[in-house]
Amino acid sequence: MNAFTHGPAGLRLVVHCDGACIGNPGPGGWAATIKVMDGDQEISRTEVVGCEPAKTTNVRMEMSGAIGALRALPENDGTPVAVFCDNDLVSKGMNEWLPGWIARGWRTAAKKPVANVDLWQxxxxxxxxxxxxxxxxxxxxxxPHNEEVDALANAAAVRACQETQLP
Structure with a gap:
């Protein structure tokens, strides 16, 4: 439990996102849930799911889950958003590393190009x-929220795998 998901009255958006790959690289899927919360009360809920039949990676699918969620958010009215993901690369990238990458022209501290720069941007x-x-x-x-989006992302990855096998 966390103060953002359970707390005093006030609107906020709570996102859970995940990605999955069958093989790495391989076909992949991503999913997210978006909940509009007022205190402990869920006002509305949206699910977004997508897949990539071409070879992709687990990290790209994790990032795609967050992107899919942000694309699906309601119009920006100043409501705070919490994004929960089980890939620490995504959270650390957005919370810690992004300013340095930008300052170095999308290069890491080791002066190598940032992987998946298109998705970070x-x-x-x-x-x-x-x-x-x-x-x-x-x-x-x-x-339970992470388990739900994990199941949705894995189902999307299975669909992506099936799409790669179509004649």
Missing amino acids: ELLALSAGRVVTWYWLRGHAGD
């Missing part, structure tokens, strides 16, 4: 002007 653009807080949570540790 999209996450940056989609979160611009919003109050977004990124949280890491341990995957497969019994969090």
Whole structure:
């Protein structure tokens, strides 16, 4: 439990996102849930799911889950957003590493190009002007929201795998 998901009255958006790959690289899927919350009361809920039949990676699918969620958010009215993901690369990237990457021209501290720069730039653009807080949570540790998006992302990855086998 966390103060963002359970707390005093006040609107906030709570996002859980995940990605999955069959093989790495391989066909992949992603999913997210978006809940409009007022205190402990869920006002509305949206699911977004997508897949990539071409070879992709687990990290790209994790990032795609966050992108899909941010694309599906309601119009920005200043409502704070919490994004929960079980890939610490996504949360650390958005919380810690992004300013350095930008300052170094999208290079890491080791002066190598940032992997998946296209997706990082999209996450940056989609979160611009919003109050977004990124949280890491341990995957497969019994969090029901994470387990739900994990199942949705894996089902999308299976669909992507089936699409690659179509004649």
